[in-house]
Amino acid sequence: xxxxxxxxxxxxxxxxxxxxxxxxxxxxxxxxxxxxxxxxxxxxxxxxxxxxxxxxxxxxxxxxxxxxxxxxxxxxxxxxxxxxxxxxxxxxxxxxxxxxxxxxxxxxxxxxxxxxxxxxx
Numbered sequence: 361x362x363x364x365x366x367x368x369x370x371x372x373x374x375x376x377x378x379x380x381x382x383x384x385x386x387x388x389x390x391x392x393x394x395x396x397x398x399x400x401x402x403x404x405x406x407x408x409x410x411x412x413x414x415x416x417x418x419x420x421x422x423x424x425x426x427x428x429x430x431x432x433x434x435x436x437x438x439x440x441x442x443x444x445x446x447x448x449x450x451x452x453x454x455x456x457x458x459x460x461x462x463x464x465x466x467x468x469x470x471x472x473x474x475x476x477x478x479x480x481x
Contacts, residue, residue, distance in 0.1 A: 362420050365473050368466035369416045372435070375459045376410045379452060386451055395450065402442035402456070409438035409463065416466070425474045432467035439463045 383399050383406075391399065412435035419428045443456045 362473050365466070365469045366417055366420045368462070368469050369413045369420070372459070372462045372466045373410055373413045373417075375455075375462050376406050376413070376439075379455050379459055380406045382452055382455065398445040398447075398450075399452075401445055405438040405442040409435040412438070413463075413466070420473065428470060428474055432470055436460070436463050436467050 380403055383403050387396060387399050387403075412431040415431045416428055416435070419425055419431070439456065439460045443453075443460055446453050446456060
């Protein structure tokens with residue numbers, strides 16, 4: 361079952377990389393202050409999400425699950441926070457929503473490996 365959780369975490373990480381690349385292009389093209397600040401904040405939040413998902417993969421590969429739930433929760437929170445900073449109609453809103461979906465699926469797959477917890481990602 362670990363293979364599914366690892367595949368989902370790796371997929372989330374790839375999506376983060378793709379979205380951050382697109383954010384960097386948008387920011388470098390010039391944006392008004394509020395939009396620029398939102399995308400720069402998102403870039404930082406995505407760095408957090410990426411670090412957490414990389415840690416999840418390491419946990420899975422090493423069968424060390426003490427921090428895995430926290431890592432999933434932090435990844436979901438980071439991507440969700442980014443989505444909250446973007447206004448409807450801005451570029452990448454749909455991408456961030458899709459990234460949140462993939463992150464949530466990855467977090468929910470943890471139940472196959474480490475079981476359910478009372479807290480939800």
